[in-house]
Amino acid sequence: QVQLVESGGGLVQAGGSLRLSCSASGIIFNMYNTGWYRQAPGKQRELVADITSGGNTNYADSVKGRFTISRDNAKNTVYLQMNTLKPEDTAVYYCNFPGLTSKIVWGQGTQVTVSS
Numbered sequence: 001q002v003q004l005v006e007s008g009g010g011l012v013q014a015g016g017s018l019r020l021s022c023s024a025s026g027i028i029f030n031m032y033n034t035g036w037y038r039q040a041p042g043k044q045r046e047l048v049a050d051i052t053s054g055g056n057t058n059y060a061d062s063v064k065g066r067f068t069i070s071r072d073n074a075k076n077t078v079y080l081q082m083n084t085l086k087p088e089d090t091a092v093y094y095c096n097f098p099g100l101t102s103k104i105v106w107g108q109g110t111q112v113t114v115s116s
Helices: none
Strands: 003-007 010-013 018-025 034-039 046-051 057-059 067-072 077-082 091-096 110-115
Touching: 003 091, 018 034, 018 091, 018 110, 034 067, 034 077, 046 067, 046 077, 057 067
Parallel strands: 010 110
Antiparallel strands: 003 018, 018 077, 034 046, 034 091, 046 057, 067 077, 091 110
């Protein structure tokens, strides 16, 4: 069974930075594209960044130029470096594998709160 554990969230002022980590187990991590999602109160969960097994990255327009996704296959871990944070980035952040989200149980997520 795949397990996902997110960490690194917190409370930060607008303009600040945070680095999120997600550790995965129970899956051959380096074979799959991996992504970071977020869900703000009253909104649907959205994909904000993903990274292919080969290291190519894609970003939602709302975070492009501010967020950087990376992965360490040796550690089965994906990271999200978030810079120049805005209040609208406030959400619970989750990792998962695009295309597999209906089959993999979501982790508990990590709360990011950006104050203005």
